[in-house]
Amino acid sequence: MDTALLNSILKKVEKPSRYTGGELNMREKPLVREDGFRLNRFALCFPDVYEIGMSHLGSRIIYNVLNERRDTYCERSYAPWFDMEKALRENSLPIYSLETKTPLGSFDIIGFSLLYEMCYTNILTMLELAGVPLRSRERGEECPLVIAGGPCVCNPEPVADIMDALVFGDGEEVMNEFMDVYTECRVKKLPKKELLRRLSHIKGVYVPAFYSAEYDEKGDFAKLSKTDPEAPDKIERRIVRDLDKAVYTGDLVVPYMSIVHDRVALEIFRGCTRGCRFCQAGFIYRPVREREMETVIKQTDESLSCTGYDEISLFSLSSGDYSHIHELVPVILDRYEKDRVSVSLPSLRIDSFLKDDLEKIQKVRKTGLTFAPEAGTQRLRDVINKGVTEEDLLRSVHDAFVSGWHGVKLYFMIGLPTETDEDVLGIAELARKVSREFYSMPKELRGKGLRCTVSASTFVPKPFTPFQWEPQISTQEVLRRQALLRNALKGVRGVEFSCHFSETSRLEAAFARGDRRLSEVLISAYENGARLDSWDEHFNKPAWEAAFEANGLTVEQFANRRIGIGAPLAWEHMDAVVSQKYLQLEHERAYEGTVTRDCRKGCNGCFGSRCSEFCGKGAGNE
Amino acid sequence: MRMAVVFTKEAPVRFVSHLDVQRLFQRAFRRAKLPMAYSQGFNPHPLVSFATALSVGMTSRGEYLDVILTEDMTPEDFIALVSPHLPEGVRIAEALDLGVSNKSLTSAMRAASYEARVKLSRPVSKDEIDNAIKELLSNEIVIQKKTKGGIKPTDIRPMVFELKCICAEGNEARLEIRGALTASGGLNPEVLLGVLFGRMGVDHTAETERTEIELERAALN
Numbered sequence: 068m069d070t071a072l073l074n075s076i077l078k079k080v081e082k083p084s085r086y087t088g089g090e091l092n093m094r095e096k097p098l099v100r101e102d103g104f105r106l107n108r109f110a111l112c113f114p115d116v117y118e119i120g121m122s123h124l125g126s127r128i129i130y131n132v133l134n135e136r137r138d139t140y141c142e143r144s145y146a147p148w149f150d151m152e153k154a155l156r157e158n159s160l161p162i163y164s165l166e167t168k169t170p171l172g173s174f175d176i177i178g179f180s181l182l183y184e185m186c187y188t189n190i191l192t193m194l195e196l197a198g199v200p201l202r203s204r205e206r207g208e209e210c211p212l213v214i215a216g217g218p219c220v221c222n223p224e225p226v227a228d229i230m231d232a233l234v235f236g237d238g239e240e241v242m243n244e245f246m247d248v249y250t251e252c253r254v255k256k257l258p259k260k261e262l263l264r265r266l267s268h269i270k271g272v273y274v275p276a277f278y279s280a281e282y283d284e285k286g287d288f289a290k291l292s293k294t295d296p297e298a299p300d301k302i303e304r305r306i307v308r309d310l311d312k313a314v315y316t317g318d319l320v321v322p323y324m325s326i327v328h329d330r331v332a333l334e335i336f337r338g339c340t341r342g343c344r345f346c347q348a349g350f351i352y353r354p355v356r357e358r359e360m361e362t363v364i365k366q367t368d369e370s371l372s373c374t375g376y377d378e379i380s381l382f383s384l385s386s387g388d389y390s391h392i393h394e395l396v397p398v399i400l401d402r403y404e405k406d407r408v409s410v411s412l413p414s415l416r417i418d419s420f421l422k423d424d425l426e427k428i429q430k431v432r433k434t435g436l437t438f439a440p441e442a443g444t445q446r447l448r449d450v451i452n453k454g455v456t457e458e459d460l461l462r463s464v465h466d467a468f469v470s471g472w473h474g475v476k477l478y479f480m481i482g483l484p485t486e487t488d489e490d491v492l493g494i495a496e497l498a499r500k501v502s503r504e505f506y507s508m509p510k511e512l513r514g515k516g517l518r519c520t521v522s523a524s525t526f527v528p529k530p531f532t533p534f535q536w537e538p539q540i541s542t543q544e545v546l547r548r549q550a551l552l553r554n555a556l557k558g559v560r561g562v563e564f565s566c567h568f569s570e571t572s573r574l575e576a577a578f579a580r581g582d583r584r585l586s587e588v589l590i591s592a593y594e595n596g597a598r599l600d601s602w603d604e605h606f607n608k609p610a611w612e613a614a615f616e617a618n619g620l621t622v623e624q625f626a627n628r629r630i631g632i633g634a635p636l637a638w639e640h641m642d643a644v645v646s647q648k649y650l651q652l653e654h655e656r657a658y659e660g661t662v663t664r665d666c667r668k669g670c671n672g673c674f675g676s677r678c679s680e681f682c683g684k685g686a687g688n689e
Numbered sequence: 690m691r692m693a694v695v696f697t698k699e700a701p702v703r704f705v706s707h708l709d710v711q712r713l714f715q716r717a718f719r720r721a722k723l724p725m726a727y728s729q730g731f732n733p734h735p736l737v738s739f740a741t742a743l744s745v746g747m748t749s750r751g752e753y754l755d756v757i758l759t760e761d762m763t764p765e766d767f768i769a770l771v772s773p774h775l776p777e778g779v780r781i782a783e784a785l786d787l788g789v790s791n792k793s794l795t796s797a798m799r800a801a802s803y804e805a806r807v808k809l810s811r812p813v814s815k816d817e818i819d820n821a822i823k824e825l826l827s828n829e830i831v832i833q834k835k836t837k838g839g840i841k842p843t844d845i846r847p848m849v850f851e852l853k854c855i856c857a858e859g860n861e862a863r864l865e866i867r868g869a870l871t872a873s874g875g876l877n878p879e880v881l882l883g884v885l886f887g888r889m890g891v892d893h894t895a896e897t898e899r900t901e902i903e904l905e906r907a908a909l910n
Contacts, residue, residue, distance in 0.1 A: 077704050406719070
């Protein structure tokens with residue numbers, strides 16, 4: 068790497084510390100071990116900019132898991148911002164790793180974290196800047212192995228032609244098995260085809276090249292057949308049984324620049340028991356696995372002392388549900404009060420009884436409060452199994468107002484299955500009640516002015532949810548419902564409305580449920596100039612429209628299609644362990660408006676016959 | 690007590706912005722379990738202040754900050770406590786016990802020196818640079834300065850105390866600059882170099898290091 072040239076570029080680009088590395092706790096290793104073994108070089112790539120990627124807990128765990136291995140050195144790389152991409156191209160410099168400034172093209176493995184669909188073009192930017200061909204079949208023996216992991220792998224088909232292999236589920240264990248096989252094949256100098264064959268025999272590893280897809284006369288996905296008889300029929304999601312004993316982030320890399328989640332994030336449990344029917348994370352991270360309180364405290368100690376952070380987030384999909392939350396919060400606050408460490412609890416549910424905890428948290432520092440009722444009426448909240456009531460919300464905001472908060476955010480979705488205008492107007496009604504709750508309090512008890520933000524996003528149907536068969540509503544209809552809501556919210560004191568239906572919600576829906584043909588659409592869109600698509604202001608609509616058209620496909624056929632129950636699903640070779648039968652049952656219950664209980668209160672049978680194997684809570688609780 | 694710290698900002702952290710340098714120190718102090726005093730109010734923050742910012746990309750041999758401590762300690766103990774927690778590229782060169790003084794470091798700043806390693810688009814002799822410097826310093830040096838009210842012509846000549854070429858060979862040259870640096874502003878050495886080489890008709894890229902900030906000790910008492 069020409070460092071003088073790189074420095075002259077870094078002087079000109081925005082936020083250069085995105086590209087410099089050298090942070091505290093960055094892992095450094097000799098590239099060759101004492102016994103002469105050259106380490107596997109693994110480039111852990113996040114297909115978005117540094118401040119987003121460094122905020123992702125999962126890849127920070129994988130970074131530690133891989134670097135704990137004696138045979139592997141894992142380095143990081145992030146997607147360049149527009150100015151940096153341009154500068155790299157103009158100066159013919161390759162994209163490189165932050166640790167050793169090694170060009171990505173000379174790594175053994177390039178591994179991407181797939182967190183959301185709208186980051187896919189950034190994968191292509193990074194591959195191209197690495198000089199690596201975009202399609203798996205175009206890459207020869209000399210090319211790095213290109214792999215991916217993360218939640219989007221539950222429907223890997225839209226990136227199937229790009230990836231050599233994908234890993235499905237929790238990475239803590241499967242990545243070790245993956246690297247064991249990799250090392251063995253590398254030492255034996257086996258060809259890539261044989262490496263892929265052996266990798267595909269690891270539970271949870273998917274090699275798309277061993278399967279081919281067919282489509283019916285209407286142009287819908289018909290089936291996926293194996294082209295390699297030894298490839299598995301189903302790719303089973305990997306599940307770490309004992310989170311308490313699992314490797315965590317270890318010494319966290321501390322960025323210089325401020326990142327999106329600039330704090331210690333400590334995962335108190337994985338999975339969620341609530342079963343909201345729109346929520347993919349709620350299904351693909353089952354079952355719930357908690358960390359012991361002692362482990363949480365120990366890891367908090369370690370993380371704070373090796374980073375110097377003054378904030379810790381007790382992180383999970385629904386932190387108020389942690390079995391020991393009322394013990395944990397005061398223990399952590401007391402322990403660090405003199406060090407002025409503040410605690411935040413993300414993803415709090417409205418029905419968690421946390422008034423006392425909130426008051427204690429506020430003693431150190433005040434953080435924002437966000438509630439997510441998701442839908443405006445009880446009917447629709449029952450359809451989506453949100454399980455919270457208007458009373459829950461009003462009680463929660465009341466508690467927050469009494470404790471001195473005067474800013475709250477309320478999150479809703481527009482376009483949920485069965486939604487009517489009445490449900491949309493219900494959002495405004497709820498906001499009005501929140502406003503009334505605030506202003507009916509005596510002045511001396513509440514803050515000065517209410518700042519209540521009502522935010523409405525557009526529903527995106529996702530695989531492995533009971534709504535996977537549902538269409539997204541049309542663009543026109545989204546805009547009409549938004550206008551309806553905006554009107555209804557006019558004049559509600561202290562309430563602000565924020566919504567954006569962007570084209571990206573449509574594309575997200577198409578890619579979430581898309582099939583293999585979207586790989587070529589993706590490559591066309593990239594070649595047409597699509598970049599960093601999740602950044603709305605940079606979204607390149609013409610590039611995408613032309614890409615779909617060039618491939619004879621439409622966004623609508625993926626985003627707005629109702630898939631028949633029992634019809635082929637592009638992701639049915641992926642086995643998320645939650646059974647398709649259970650999802651069907653939940654789909655029926657949604658339409659009946661029947662609520663399914665929180666599975667902490669008793670097993671609902673989502674794993675079917677495999678309950679005892681993966682969860683084991685079932686029988687005893689019934 | 691109040692401790693002043695002279696620290697370096699070397700190559701590995703040269704692109705870290707001023708705001709991020711502030712956080713870097715706060716975190717290092719926390720890791721070192723330094724007994725920092727905190728501000729009062731709703732969002733208490735540690736009482737750490739910096740004399741001045743350094744341009745992103747520039748390195749420095751001596752930047753200043755001060756920190757209020759709730760316990761007394763010697764400068765030696767301070768350095769021993771904090772140094773192991775600093776990232777690569779940041780080193781404490783000196784610590785000074787400021788006692789009870791509450792005058793800001795910024796108000797005591799007077800001048801700063803810089804060293805620039807310059808790469809030029811054509812070979813230039815030392816004589817040619819020396820002559821250009823002589824010419825430059827004999828008159829006003831008016832630059833177009835961006836201010837809140839728009840672009841304003843400003844004479845920076847009074848802020849230039851010294852400008853000399855140490856050596857020049859082939860396409861490379863080394864220069865030393867000493868200029869004003871006070872609470873109300875200071876000389877930007879890279880702007881000065883831009884004017885110099887612009888008038889010589891040479892394109893240049895500079896790697897600039899701040900070698901010293903001059904503080905008036907008396908102004909701190």
